Amino acid sequence: MTRTGTRLAILGITAAALLFPLVNQNDADIDSAANALAFAALALGLNIVVGFAGLLDLGYAAFFAIGAYAYGVASSWQVQPAWSGFWEPFQWLDLVTRFHAAGGDVVHFQVSFWLMLPIAAAIAAFFGVLFGAPTLRLKGDYLAIVTLGFGEIVPIVARNIPSVTNGAMGLNGVAAPRAFGFDFGIDATPYYYVGVALVAFLIFTSQRLKDSRIGRAWMAIREDEVAAMAMGVDRVRYKLLAFAIGAGFAGATGTFYVAKLQTATPEMFMFPVSVMILVMVVFGGIGSVWGVVVGALLLQILQSWFLEDLSGWLHALGRFIGVDWLQHVELASSIELIFGLILVLMMLYRRQGLIPAARRITPLSLDEQTVRPVPAQLAPNALVTTQDGAQRQLLEIADLSVRFGGLVALQSVELSVPRQSVVAVIGPNGSGKSTLFNAVTGLVAADRGNIRFAGREIIRLRPHQVLERGIVRTFQNIRLFPNLSVLENVMIGMHAGLATGPVGAVLRLPATRSEEAAARERALEILALFGNRLLPRADHPAASLSYANRRRTEIARALAARPKLLMLDEPTAGMNPAETSELADQIKSLNRFGLTILLIEHKLDVVALLADQVVVLDHGEKIAEGPPAAVRRDEEVIRAYLGRSAVFA
Amino acid sequence: MSDYGVLLQQVINGLSLGAMYALLALGFTLVYGILELINFAHFNVFMVSSFVGMWALELLGISGQGQVLTGLALAGALIFAFAATMLAGGVLGVAIERLSLRPLRGVPGTAAMITTIGVSYILFNIILLTVGAGSENYPNPLPVVRWQFGEVTLELKTLLIWGVSTALMVALHLFVNRTRLGKAMRATAQDAEAARMMGVDVDRVVVTAFFLGSALAGAAALIFGLYYNYTSFIIGYTAGLRAFTAAVLGGIGSVPGAMVGGVLIGLIETLGGQLIAVRWTDVIIFSILILVLVFVPTGLFGRAAPTKS
Numbered sequence: 001m002t003r004t005g006t007r008l009a010i011l012g013i014t015a016a017a018l019l020f021p022l023v024n025q026n027d028a029d030i031d032s033a034a035n036a037l038a039f040a041a042l043a044l045g046l047n048i049v050v051g052f053a054g055l056l057d058l059g060y061a062a063f064f065a066i067g068a069y070a071y072g073v074a075s076s077w078q079v080q081p082a083w084s085g086f087w088e089p090f091q092w093l094d095l096v097t098r099f100h101a102a103g104g105d106v107v108h109f110q111v112s113f114w115l116m117l118p119i120a121a122a123i124a125a126f127f128g129v130l131f132g133a134p135t136l137r138l139k140g141d142y143l144a145i146v147t148l149g150f151g152e153i154v155p156i157v158a159r160n161i162p163s164v165t166n167g168a169m170g171l172n173g174v175a176a177p178r179a180f181g182f183d184f185g186i187d188a189t190p191y192y193y194v195g196v197a198l199v200a201f202l203i204f205t206s207q208r209l210k211d212s213r214i215g216r217a218w219m220a221i222r223e224d225e226v227a228a229m230a231m232g233v234d235r236v237r238y239k240l241l242a243f244a245i246g247a248g249f250a251g252a253t254g255t256f257y258v259a260k261l262q263t264a265t266p267e268m269f270m271f272p273v274s275v276m277i278l279v280m281v282v283f284g285g286i287g288s289v290w291g292v293v294v295g296a297l298l299l300q301i302l303q304s305w306f307l308e309d310l311s312g313w314l315h316a317l318g319r320f321i322g323v324d325w326l327q328h329v330e331l332a333s334s335i336e337l338i339f340g341l342i343l344v345l346m347m348l349y350r351r352q353g354l355i356p357a358a359r360r361i362t363p364l365s366l367d368e369q370t371v372r373p374v375p376a377q378l379a380p381n382a383l384v385t386t387q388d389g390a391q392r393q394l395l396e397i398a399d400l401s402v403r404f405g406g407l408v409a410l411q412s413v414e415l416s417v418p419r420q421s422v423v424a425v426i427g428p429n430g431s432g433k434s435t436l437f438n439a440v441t442g443l444v445a446a447d448r449g450n451i452r453f454a455g456r457e458i459i460r461l462r463p464h465q466v467l468e469r470g471i472v473r474t475f476q477n478i479r480l481f482p483n484l485s486v487l488e489n490v491m492i493g494m495h496a497g498l499a500t501g502p503v504g505a506v507l508r509l510p511a512t513r514s515e516e517a518a519a520r521e522r523a524l525e526i527l528a529l530f531g532n533r534l535l536p537r538a539d540h541p542a543a544s545l546s547y548a549n550r551r552r553t554e555i556a557r558a559l560a561a562r563p564k565l566l567m568l569d570e571p572t573a574g575m576n577p578a579e580t581s582e583l584a585d586q587i588k589s590l591n592r593f594g595l596t597i598l599l600i601e602h603k604l605d606v607v608a609l610l611a612d613q614v615v616v617l618d619h620g621e622k623i624a625e626g627p628p629a630a631v632r633r634d635e636e637v638i639r640a641y642l643g644r645s646a647v648f649a
Numbered sequence: 650m651s652d653y654g655v656l657l658q659q660v661i662n663g664l665s666l667g668a669m670y671a672l673l674a675l676g677f678t679l680v681y682g683i684l685e686l687i688n689f690a691h692f693n694v695f696m697v698s699s700f701v702g703m704w705a706l707e708l709l710g711i712s713g714q715g716q717v718l719t720g721l722a723l724a725g726a727l728i729f730a731f732a733a734t735m736l737a738g739g740v741l742g743v744a745i746e747r748l749s750l751r752p753l754r755g756v757p758g759t760a761a762m763i764t765t766i767g768v769s770y771i772l773f774n775i776i777l778l779t780v781g782a783g784s785e786n787y788p789n790p791l792p793v794v795r796w797q798f799g800e801v802t803l804e805l806k807t808l809l810i811w812g813v814s815t816a817l818m819v820a821l822h823l824f825v826n827r828t829r830l831g832k833a834m835r836a837t838a839q840d841a842e843a844a845r846m847m848g849v850d851v852d853r854v855v856v857t858a859f860f861l862g863s864a865l866a867g868a869a870a871l872i873f874g875l876y877y878n879y880t881s882f883i884i885g886y887t888a889g890l891r892a893f894t895a896a897v898l899g900g901i902g903s904v905p906g907a908m909v910g911g912v913l914i915g916l917i918e919t920l921g922g923q924l925i926a927v928r929w930t931d932v933i934i935f936s937i938l939i940l941v942l943v944f945v946p947t948g949l950f951g952r953a954a955p956t957k958s
Contacts, residue, residue: 144762145897149890149935149936150935150939160932334774336774340770340774343764343767344764344771347760
């Protein structure tokens, strides 16, 4: 759809939403529409957690409950502390009143609904952080079970502390919102409009977050957590952010929902509610903002408007064809069965949901598909890095040892990479080359040793901190973010260099806009390094690329992070001779431009062409070091590669 | 009864519940060990099996707790009921794997887990819609025999539960460690790709894991019915979560871990209920789940941390 088309569609949807209560004046219909909007808001919140960040949260209703009880307690007379001077400032702010009771004066809470919307969101977000912080380091499926446990605990606690929540009976007398002297009461229409405004705001927020540095970081974590870390995304921080924002959406919605019902019971927030919200997200399209709204509205409206009618039609059909059991089907009581079927069938046959999040790809023209290699062409602006510090050696590794249980992967390795040089690490498979890369980039913990970069120790740093220092790597088995576009992949490489935070992403002020535009432009410049290999495919998902183009995209992504030291793990693996020499030329020119490079490579002609210095590893130990020609004649090296007999032959 | 006697009695009760949780936990652990998948359908395979056990006993003409059998008749009835329940559980587990999970093998992310939630929901609602929401009086042919040891009472059903669970767990242990297929299972759990290359039929291993795990859930389900004298569509959820906690506590993927974890959770449930309050039992158990995952993610016997590498 074009930009204008999208705007017109949004305008049309908004108009329809605003006119609905005027057209259909049935209060019950408006009421169910308002409920459907509450669930659309919840689906939007869960979508941030499940869809954007890829974290399966099975206890999402807990945050809904927290927001609901926050407003419930703050606006009902369930909790009535004794009056004291402490409460006077709150009385001035009109948050509480002094109530004259028989046994002494007590406090009545009367916090405004409008004030509680953001406060409840903040409280729920706080609990999101509280429960997320210790558990978000866990692998995804463990998180699911922890959130399930958390989702179970919250309603139990609500039931077990009747002094605050009135237990299983539920909170009563929750105040209706007031605006401009008008009491919302029990008429559905005003709630409907608040619901429309809430959902519109959350759609806007979700879209803005999605198309920003924040959204890219979330999707990177979802696609490949290790690669995201290695490209500078602080995974715990961004997972927590997703958890907190998702919880915040639920908290605000809880306040809205309880204000509308004017009661809150623990049953409103149990496991089936969490599952229902998940079904809405899965049905509409995981990660698709409009999809989850449509999914939520359809399923809610199906429940409240059509199930009765559908059951009636089935009964009629049963009578007509004389099938007895059809006459007794009650679809309303089978709704959870329908939910279960939706989950299974969507996962098996349409995982992207009704309205997929993925964009459409325009096929390439024949001309665009014709390769026009541009060897050794540089776009200096895209690559400038500042070379600070005075040490001759950019990277110095001393006495580095890594053990996996009983296996010694690296044993007292010494290695240094002079500034602006190319150092190649070679060695037979299993000699510890990739472990060396992992230890330097913080993906594997070293047992002993020092790694100094530009004169500073980096051995205890986490992967994203290593990237921030200026070390960027590629992976032997290529770790791109498969469902993100080539351009997005490269822009994730810039994550650490950009500044936009969540608030900036939503407000999209001029500073954010220009940062984003500059980043996009630089990403395209970097893609241009590879001629027309990547540029015409900038909007294609990385998964659709050829093997060699994936290697190139990974190098482009690394360059986007403005490395001082570029670490390439077998960059030409799997490439044909022509592609290999093209890439070797390009790497050579990167080095000529001033970039320091450490690479692992098996093709010795590439090593001979590129490397100033070669380090040979075998069984985790350094067995030789020197210029390529000398290393090639070294007896130890020949023995390691070809066996003992080769030396004496 | 002294406090000490009450506690000792709760230990006995806890061991019975623990034996049941251990059998159920083994199903989570076997599947997780091989597919790294949390199988939420397991919750309700257990629940459905408990109904199959009930129908099997009713087929023998036993209803309620009044019709007591003894001697060979009792042994025959129990063997029939256990065989039927375990077979039904096993077949259900294999069907779930074939129909809903195998097509998703290799799909990254949460798709398979979401599917197991869907399957669990379907099983739950099928029983709810066909049998109804009430709880069913469970047929129990066991005579009420009690032995008094000081302040502690030991019942025949307690001994039966201990005996059956121990026998099944020993059998599983021998199967995993002494048979060819068991060796294939252990190899697949270590590295599925390498096992496949060495000629292990991974599909067969997966089916075996689902069959064994679900059959043990079946045994646990019959034990549940005989122990509590009721079943209901709702029993899968709580028991499943507790058993999952047991699997995590013992170290998910570890067969002895699931056994020890099950017993510990059983003890925590009865002693926690006794010493604190029954209404807080679930909060205690889920808190343990979260604390274990956060501080000792490998559990007591786990081999590898479940953090992503």
